[in-house]
Amino acid sequence: MQIEPIAIAKLVSSETNVRRVDREHGIEALAQSIAAHGLMSNLTVRKMKGGRYEVIAGHRRFLALTRLVEAGTLAKDATVPCMVRAASDNATEISLAENTLRADMHIVDAVTAYASLIEQGMSVEAIAQRFGQAATTVQRSLKLAALSPRLLDELRTNAMTVAQAKALAVSDDHAAQESAWFEAHDWQRQPHQIRNKLTRDYETGGSYLARYVGIEAYEAAGGHVARDLFADDDAALLLDRALLTRLAEAKLVQDGEAIRAHGWKWVESRIETPDIYRMGRLTKVETLSDERTAELKRLYEAYERRESEVLEQGGEDAVADDRPLGELGNRIEAIESDRFGYDPAEMAHAGCVVTLDYRGELQVHAGLVLKEDEPALKALQGERIGDPSSEAIPAATPGTVAGGYSAALIEDLTAERTAALRVELADNPSVALVAIVHPLLMQLFYRSDYGALRIDSAVEVRGEHQALSRGDDAVSQTKAWRDWSLQLEQWHNGVVPADPGEVWPWLIEQDEATLLKALAVGVAANLNGVSSKYNASPTRLENTDQIAHALGLDMATFFVPDERFLKRLNKAQIVEAMTEANARPDAIAAATKGKKAEAVKIAAGELLGSGWVPEPIRRVRDEDGDALPAAVTDAMADTD
Incomplete structure (x- = not known):
């Protein structure tokens, strides 16, 4: 050789x-x-x-x-x-x-070698070119090399996975990195848990506040942006949440003033929606002129003629692709969107609340009447506010609640949300611990002079499993209910002893992590966030929202706006849901024009995968001045 x-x-x-x-x-x-x-x-x-x-x-x-x-x-x-x-x-x-x-190089040796080249004066671009790598690959290596030396030692000895190291690299603060790792239990070291803990004080670029303000506007105001180089979408992290909030509030005020200029007496702009359901409401009236009404009639007639022709020639599949039909639908929708409005004279005695929806888009609650404005409006209308015969501010009809949903539907929706909360709570012992301590303290220290509880808790400490489904109702068909049932079955048949007499010795033998998980499942089973017609304690439901907030619950991961749900809405609510979900204009027009059965099918297709959920179970966000205990905020980092 x-x-x-x-x-x-x-x-x-x-x-x-x-x-x-x-x-x-x-x-x-x-x-x-x-x-x-x-x-x-x-x-x-x-x-x-x-x-x-x-x-x-x-x-x-x-x-x-x-x-x-x-x-x-x-x-x-x-x-x-x-x-x-x-x-x-x-x-x-x-x-x-x-x-x-041959043996591959250990990742710690590789990334520290890249860092050494940088220290020797070589640029990221030069390293990328000389080693045939993308610049982002080199940047990610340098990010890992910048981890705390203690954490690099953990990675070097394989006590930490590369995925965990990538999650820790989202922060440049060595103390924060080490705290997120060394002060966490093993079951708290999943990459998503680490990343959540290190970024809990930041806003992501996809948050509703960031979408509303815009990252460019935030940076122009002096806000700093970091990038999670290991996220699939190179996610932006807005480091100054206080600045972002101030910018959102200022922009909301500007948008509110523009809306007020339309003739409203007052406009309140705020990030979080206040309790608007105690206020009176104006009723919209038809505002189209005779000419526009006649035009709308002609368009509908033309639409029906064209639709009949297309159906006869090409069938239902051809309707969706017919351009003239689409143009007619767009013209109809444009007029319909302006068809109903508020009486300008009544607007002078009413106002609006301007806030944001879960997508960061402006949400206007218009036609609200304050108590002090009711006398003047009464004189204008010549009838008593709240009278069921009044067309201006109709009284609530029996069996209906906020948003026009029936009491039965609200009960099913909140039961579905409760099932989802149980799923999340059972996986988060830290929040479960807070949730069980809350009712204990309420019963111990916060009773009235007559011994009654002053504040109800969402977790009802009775050591029982609060039923959510009657077995054949709509709740039992939901993903949240199925997930919760599966979780219970796994614990009942695969974790805890079959013989109740063996439970105590079994518990004594378990480590703290297993006991906390068992506590979480038990607490979850006692959670009651259902708002029913005869049991809707405001303080209990408020505590439910607090728990949902601590868990970061997003019902979009559980709720499916399918035909089963949509059939329980009226057609106006179906169209409103499609509008909120940014459905295609032609689909909205078709649902508006068609019968309810057609609207249900159209909406089911449009809403699938949109992330839309009904207002009663939408995500709970932070409320200024209502800070959560430190234990809860810590626990929030341990959930998705």
Whole structure:
């Protein structure tokens, strides 16, 4: 065996090379590295007839050299060092030995080597080019290299996974990194839990506040933005939540003033929606002129004629693709959107609350009447406010609640939300601990002079499983209910002893983490966030919202606005839901024009995957001045 310089043009691939899968993976990067650093390891070859040599080991290096020749970076007659083996040597064995016995570099060694090159004055772009890597790959390596030395030691000894290290790298604060790792239990070290804890004081670029203000406006105001380089979408992290909140409030005031200019007496702009359901409401009246009403009638007639023609010629599938029909629908929708409005004279005695929805879009609650404005409006209307016969501010009808949903539907929706809360709470012992301590303190220290509880808690401490479903009702068909039932079954049949007499010794043997998980399941089973017609304690439901907030519950991951749900709404509510979910205008127009059964089918398709949920179970957000205890805010970092 000897090392000889051999021209690349004389080398050929060998069929005996054992590497078969992904033989060309990373070849371009390897070629760039060879161009920058030279060939670091020789090839192993055997001499063939005709003065050629077959490459029996180093096939990827040979392919990279070939690419460099094709690109003109190397000359065809350029030579490379090759170890020449005897023709009698076993080529398969040699190839296998080279591929089997080599060891990949540990990731800590690799990323710290990149950092060393930076310290020596090399730029990220230069490193990327010389090693055939994307600049973001180099930046991610440098981010890992910048972890706390204690954490790098954990990664080096495989006490930490690479995914966990990536989550810790979201923060540049070594103390915060170490706290998130060393002060957490093993079951609190999932990457998403670590990332949530380190970013709990920030706003993501996809939050409703960031969407409303805009990252550019936030940065223009002096706000700093960090990037989670390991997130799939290179997620932006807005570091100054207080500034973002002030910008949102200021923008809301501006938007509110623009709305007030339409003739309202007052406008209140705030991020969180206040209790508007105790206020009176104006009723919209038809505002179209005779000319516009006639035009709308002609458009509807034209739409029906065109629809009949298209159905006759091409069937239902052709309707959706018919451009003239779509244009007619758009014109109808444009007029319909202005069809109903408020009486300008009544607007002078009413106002609006301007806030944000869960997508960061402006939400206007218009036509609200304050108590002190009722006498003037009464005089204007010539009838008593709140009289069921009044068309201006109708009284609530029996069996209906906020938003026009029936009491039965509210009960089912909040039962579904309670099931989702139980699923999340059972997986979060820290919040469960807070949730069980709350009612204990309420009963111990906060009773009235007559011994009655002054504040109800969502977790009802009775050591029982509060039923949510009657077995055949709508709640039992929901994802949240199924997930909760499965979770209970797994504990009942796979964790706790079958014999109740064995439970105590079993509990004594368990570690703290298992006991906390068992506590979480028990607390979850006692959670009651259902708002029913005869049991809707305001303080209990408020505590339910607090628990939902601590868990970061997003009902969009559980709730499905399917036909089963939509059939329980009236057509106006269906169209409103589609509008809130930014459904296609032509779909909204079709649902508006069609019968309820058609509207249900159209809406089900439009709302699927939109993230829309009914208002009674929408996500609870922070409320200024109503800070949660530190234990809860810590626990919030442990949930999705």
